Amino acid sequence: MKSSGSARFGLGETVRHRDAAFRGVVIDVDPVFAGRIGQTGKISPDQPFYQVLALGEDGGFIAYAAEDALEHDPEFTILSSNDRQRWFNVDADGRHSPKAQALH
Template sequence: MSPSRPLFMIGEIVNHVKFGYRGVVVDVDPVFGLTEEWYAQVARSRPPKDKPWYHLLVDGAQHMTYVAERHLQPHPDKTQIDHPDLGRFFGRYDGHRYILRETAH
């Protein structure tokens, strides 16, 4: 079976449905991309590995999380995320989503 098309894009603000935090998508893996040990210890609800997984900057925190698609939904609150690493990934916020930084070539 081939991987699913991601529901969320880089720069999109999402909500973790189980834990209630907001975050912004900084990267998308088409399928689970961490170790079996991580999955066994952290992914207690055993979300599917063959669906997209997302790297998120957590609003109001200083860490990043790795979340299965089934635990995310669009967040209606489009106010900016508060995270110290935003500038590492994004150049600006357009009022709805973050726009990736332009890199020098």
């Protein structure tokens, strides 16, 4: 079992689900699973979990995913440049933050 430590991904980083379920931007981090018991299935709840604003051609949704299920996505191309400017501030490192929330 993985011990809870520092999170691999920070707010505003672009990630993709390892099973290609979605791609998106990290908008919140929990040091360990913060859902209901029984929701994790075979994934250990003793690791960081992320709220990801998952985006696609049909809009977006909030996904809640374990760190083990995510990987960095430096080629995140789902966002058009118009959407990026409309919804996010992007810093020099390429991290995204919703316009209504500053990066920590």
